[in-house]
Amino acid sequence: MARNLTFSIFRYNPQDPVSVPHTDTFVLDETNHMTLFIALNRIREEQDPGLQFDFCCRAGICGACAMVVNGRPGLACHTKTKDLPDAITLMPLPFFTLVGDLSVDTGTWFRNMAQRVRSWVHTDKEFDPKALEERMDNAVAEEIYELERCIECGCCVAACGTAIMRPDFLGAAGLNRLARFVLDPRDKRTEQDYFDIVGNDQGIFGCMGLLACEDVCPKHLPLQDQLGMLRWKMGWAGIMNLLPWKRK
């Protein structure tokens, strides 16, 4: 029996002087294999062509369509309506600057994060186009890929208690990014170098351990393990730093 779904969707266009934040209701008949991607596009095409939301790959790969679905941050593209009740509430991700309706600006925040954690391989080796590639253990490569799978959807920071209180918090995505470079033998940064980036309340010491980041991560990344690993490593680096004869 096909259901009628009622969507309550947050509306606000900051560029429109007459727009005020409110909720609009749309009713849609449910079809087989319906996802929020299908539903939102139908609402836009059939009912309100001005409705703002973001999709890109629509395949759970790019992270564009994160939003708060019935109170929980997640990717709209792979959220199936059959897993939801008849009443569906859609809100934009908190924490990020609102572009309009369900669309937020994650790009600015993540670019800034990449600059803060200096998200690149730090090495003084010059690339030699005539030489063979540097060898790497396949198991290490697979371990790096495991952390590299973050899609920058922003769910983890949107769900984070610390991020709500301190907008300068690097968040699980930022700490995971750094952990990826800590693992990478090509990156020649020392533990002290990493400590300088995350050894503070904006980094590893800001986390309250509420675990929401890992709960909502659509790629199921081991975010808390990375935080734990970084804290442990940075803790040692911090202690070493207190001992004058160990200081670098």
Add this chain to the structure above:
Amino acid sequence: MQTFHTDLLCIGAGLAGERVAIEAAAAGFDVTCLSLVPARRSHSSAAQGGMQAALGNCAMGEGDSPDVHFEDTVKGSDWGCDQEVARLFCDNAPIAMRQLAAWGVPWNRVVPGKSTYFKGGKLFEKEEKQEKEGLITARAFGGTAKWRTCYTSDGTGHTVLYTMDNRAVQLGVAVHDKVEALSLIHDGENCLGAVVRCLKTGELRVYLARVTLIATGGFGRIYRESTNAVINDGGGLIIALDTGVVPLGNMEAVQFHPTGIVPTDILVTEGCRGDGGTLLDKNEHRFMPDYEPDKAELASRDVVSRWMTHHMRQGLGVPSPYGDHLWLDIRHLGCHHLATKLREVDEICKNFLGIDPAKNLIPVRPTQHYSMGGVRTDKNGLAYGLKGLFSAGEAACWDMHGFNRLGGNSLAETVVAGMIVGAKVVDYLRDHQVSYPTGLVRDSAAQQQDRIKRLISKADGKENVFTVRNSMYDALMHGAGIFRNGKDLEACVQTLQEVHERANKIGLRSNGRGANPELALALRLPGMVRLALCVAQGALQRTESRGSHAREDHPERNDRDWLVRTLATWQPGAPLPTLNYEPVSQVWSIPPGERGYGGGKIIPAEPKE
């Protein structure tokens, strides 16, 4: 109005755009990339399978070389490629992959010792050599003589794009995201930048640049059923075509990928078949060996897609509410393989179909996937028609793909072409200065401002943008799909011309303020229909079958008359594109011959004595 000045303006910040940007930034030039979405969401991130480069490290890649890669690429193109470009590409691909390794890509590496692999559902054993341990490994892909496709699990595009963007951040490349280029600023001879709409505020901006690069990827979204991201609407091609002087090459060459899942058209990688997956019909019979005894599922994509469509036309497809489909079987690969080497596929099946590919068959059918055509450039990436305009990646018709590109050659092209074209852009920037006539810049911006005003005030009509777009979909899917014929193409062209007229009479139903999505589509749609007309008109005129372009009424490949590349330009106000032709290649290292798969008759270029 905000005006930005830069040395190099990259329209598009996917792999090709950023690779060119990096080359220019490393040489000390000021670079700005424009992107519809944050750079890391570019469609490059969705590429799963890998990148071809003849490293020859793995056991099944032994004896590989750029020569073998070149031969595969030329055959794959059905002799439609520019052989000089294909050669450049194959020779440089290994360097580009090693450079990516140095920059941080976690390529899968050779693990020495014995291991098993599947081919056509059967188990085989291979032994990797000790001395190759830790070098970049490779997997099999369709149409290749050796295992040559370098990969990181099935997230290759993602890891390479993130590494590329990291490098761009490191070098201080500016990325302006959530913006869309509406037109190129040009005087008919020189390209001077672009008029751009901000998709956060709706405001117009002007970017002035000494060099402009179009790297906006494919235009698959002119088709209803496409594996492409929703941003792949051909924006860069439209602004090039609208200059009236820049031709688009081979727009009729559109590739359908054999394994789009039903019903959402999301792609599952060719790596599935490369790793030993098979295609089954409604009787769970493996049919590809019946048509292609030697290559079976690993014939090139155009061939596999056609046989699949043919097989379904024989009534052997699996009926479903979304139309007939076939099955992809990867069950025998096992949970471990799926969880490590094909984990995105595993996730797509679980998230979007609610099935476990280790236990269930995957419903698939051929789906629009790749555009071989694009902004026609020379071997240096310089567009025909305007000075200071370059193009690279899927948006370009650099033309190493000809009429069908091999899997693993497109992702590799973005980076290899980016490296080569980037160096040429740097040379160009060193040698060329430009001046920006203020009147021309003002007029270019005013023209776009006027379009926006007319759409909001319904000055030209009240056509519904979505209805008009759906008419374009219907016409194109019906007339210019996998199999084509003169009658349907004629009808398609005629319908599209009517759709084009309607697309110029759109009126908005919403208020068009701010980042309004209806306005964005309304601004783009007439251009999308023009691209569709370039595809359909080009296909109608090309009375032969070559690579992905299959004419039922002209089944033979006709080297006598059609060893040429289509060049489509659009005169302002014209109802149809103007088509011209040029020889496909100046250099013939490999004279036209048989591909060794796919069958079909060939009318030779020179009649035999």
